[in-house]
Amino acid sequence: MRRRRAVVTGGAGFLGSHLCERLLQEGYEVVCLDDFCTGTSANVEHLLEDSRFRLVRADVTDYIHVSGHVDAVLHLASPASPIDYLQLPLQTLKVGSIGTLHSLGLAKDKRARFLLASTSESYGDPLVHPQPETYWGNVNPVGPRGVYDEAKRFAEATTMAYSSACGVDTTIARIFNTFGPRMRPRDGRAIPTFIGQALRGEPLTVAGDGSQTRSVCYVDDLIEGLVRLLRSDTAGPVNIGNCGEMSVLQLARLIIDLTGSSSDISFVERPQDDPTVRRPDITLARTILGWEPVVDVREGLRRTIEWFRSESVGVEPVFVP
Numbered sequence: 055m056r057r058r059r060a061v062v063t064g065g066a067g068f069l070g071s072h073l074c075e076r077l078l079q080e081g082y083e084v085v086c087l088d089d090f091c092t093g094t095s096a097n098v099e100h101l102l103e104d105s106r107f108r109l110v111r112a113d114v115t116d117y118i119h120v121s122g123h124v125d126a127v128l129h130l131a132s133p134a135s136p137i138d139y140l141q142l143p144l145q146t147l148k149v150g151s152i153g154t155l156h157s158l159g160l161a162k163d164k165r166a167r168f169l170l171a172s173t174s175e176s177y178g179d180p181l182v183h184p185q186p187e188t189y190w191g192n193v194n195p196v197g198p199r200g201v202y203d204e205a206k207r208f209a210e211a212t213t214m215a216y217s218s219a220c221g222v223d224t225t226i227a228r229i230f231n232t233f234g235p236r237m238r239p240r241d242g243r244a245i246p247t248f249i250g251q252a253l254r255g256e257p258l259t260v261a262g263d264g265s266q267t268r269s270v271c272y273v274d275d276l277i278e279g280l281v282r283l284l285r286s287d288t289a290g291p292v293n294i295g296n297c298g299e300m301s302v303l304q305l306a307r308l309i310i311d312l313t314g315s316s317s318d319i320s321f322v323e324r325p326q327d328d329p330t331v332r333r334p335d336i337t338l339a340r341t342i343l344g345w346e347p348v349v350d351v352r353e354g355l356r357r358t359i360e361w362f363r364s365e366s367v368g369v370e371p372v373f374v375p
């Protein structure tokens with residue numbers, strides 16, 4: 055029998071590497087395309103021994119060529135943390151636009167199912183809370199986060215157009231904040247930043263007064279949601295995230311507690327357009343995918359802290375010249 059084959063763009067990143075792993079477990083052959091601008095081959099090194107896994111250095115904003123059959127294209131390539139997309143604004147816009155067009159073109163040529171990794175940032179700083187998929191969002195297109203938010207909104211529109219105009223079998227996941235092993239300690243996202251600071255005994259830098267909320271999902275739950283979405287015949291968009299909302303200050307205190315650190319908390323300036331609240335309405339995912347998160351946030355944080363410790367990730371002191 056012909057083996058199913060998946061192409062994962064951005065497969066050497068945090069989420070992409072977990073997804074490649076899971077697709078191999080599901081029996082897929084996996085072609086991972088990555089230009090390593092924010093990811094690293096170290097994230098998928100352990101998969102290279104598997105003859106069903108291929109890692110290809112490729113910038114998906116250039117031409118994408120994959121020979122042979124392809125059953126699924128999962129488009130995750132994009133800088134994803136605020137630090138990354140502020141440092142790579144044009145690459146972010148290009149991968150969300152040209153990279154998405156190329157990935158959809160591949161799905162069209164191969165008659166493959168296409169999954170777009172979109173984001174809760176499509177809702178911007180939301181005026182509706184929690185956010186259902188029917189909410190159109192509140193995005194500042196000319197603010198510092200606009201490059202990411204608008205690139206993803208363009209990617210969603212392009213995905214819908216390939217479905218309606220070209221008959222490509224597409225789906226869109228709106229992913230909410232996810233955490234777990236293989237996050238980069240200095241990618242600027244709250245959880246790896248706080249864990250690194252707590253392990254080094256430095257103050258945890260909470261933005262503003264820390265009352266802004268986030269809903270954080272453990273990576274295994276997120277990947278389960280993506281795989282169910284891929285298997286379904288739903289076009290989406292579908293929110294995939296955890297509804298357990300907590301303030302950033304609560305999150306910082308929880309990490310101090312779980313690491314047993316003696317760190318204090320220091321309050322720093324809040325970035326422009328930082329969302330005030332963020333919580334997915336996952337009614338749709340529950341109903342059509344039978345999916346909801348099962349890993350408790352404390353347990354997910356314990357596993358992530360354990361990984362940071364075992365890899366000595368983020369433990370080394372920051373070098374200040």
Ligand code: NAD
Binds near residue numbers: 173
């Ligand atoms: P990541 O930075 O760890 O992974 C992104 C990967 O894409 C990296 O390996 C990077 O090298 C690769 N990449 C970027 N531009 C590329 C290009 N032009 N060609 C080929 N590869 C390219 O980020 P992540 O957290 O794993 O996010 C993965 C996807 O999920 C992104 O599309 C992101 O927008 C989306 N997402 C993530 C989260 C989250 O909480 N992690 C939340 C919402 C959405």
